[in-house]
Amino acid sequence: MSEKANRVLVVEDDSSLQKMLVMNLKAEGYHVVAVDDGIDALEVVRSQRIDAVILDVMLPVMDGFQVCSIIRVEGHKMPILFLTAKNSGPERLEGLLLGADDYLGKPFSVDELLLRLARLIEQSKRSSDYGAVGVALDLDVLKIGKGEIRFDQYSIVTHDGQIKKISKREIMLLRLLTSKNGEVVSREEILETIWGYSVYPNTRTIDNYLLSFRKYFEPNPKSPLYFHSVRGVGYRFYSDIEK
Structure with a gap:
């Protein structure tokens, strides 16, 4: 695989869902790193080039909100896409407040996830800032x-x-x-x-x-x-x- 391929970190403790995500991402040409808890996720972010993170909210040891917050506090700017079974308004906004870029509720369409991910990576590479609106x-x-x-x-x-x-x-x-x-x-x-x-x-x-x-x-x-x-x-x- 090309070294220029976008590198995506998948943080998901459901093994079947993790395998499905990895398979589909690799089929789209991404280099994928997969872990099942927040501690390992932070180690990857700190030690490797990561272009985007797909992050489950409900994780063992450290939940996705904590992981997202630490990633942002440490200055990492890659886009973060949350996955969660809880898709309420307040929880969605809490994720955005902590620095997430997008939110997708479970169950989700793989095609929609891939589209959202591609757009997030494209926006991230184009510019680190949004425009006046947003x-x-x-x-x-x-x-x-x-x-x-x-x-x-x-x-x-x-x-x-x-x-x-x-x-x-x-x-x-x-x-x-x-x-x-x-x-x-x-x-x-x-x-x-x-x-x-x-x-x-x-x-x-x-x-x-x-x-x-x-x-x-x-x-x-x-x-x-x-x-x-x-x-x-x-x-x-x-x-x-x-x-």
Whole structure:
């Protein structure tokens, strides 16, 4: 096999599923390294060139979220595609917050997995940054005016320079809104993604979060530049780039 072949790490403890993934990936021309736990996965990432990781969430010893977090903290930038039997909105967003690039629920189509993987590798090789829209999904720090969001630290710098720790739910909502720069995000999408289907908060809860975001980042919260309500529809974030 050519040394230029893309190298994919498969981290899956289900032996039959692992074999199926390895077989299909090799048939597509990938060089495949397969392990069944997070400890071995980290050893491979630290010692070999890996172009993409297919990572199961439910693993022995160390779960996929922990593995993903360590990979990103150590500075490895290869795309990570999560596989999981749990495909809820909050869990998907937790994976993205930790630095994953895509998420596929089990059972899945092999053809879809191969397509998603190819696109992730292509995007990774083209550029380490996304464009203006969706930029927040690829950054640990996002600047908003004179403030910034530090996603990996669950903290912000306000427009007047104060450093504040904020809640996981605030970070998740900021990640969702900023990842859809310029687009209206409906209340329904926010509730499904952040809270999940089973627990819906009072509809004023989202409004209260938005008021907090304006206090954090807007020089004049009554005349917002970045965080906007769209009456009867949802919410929209505009970045400095768009302006």
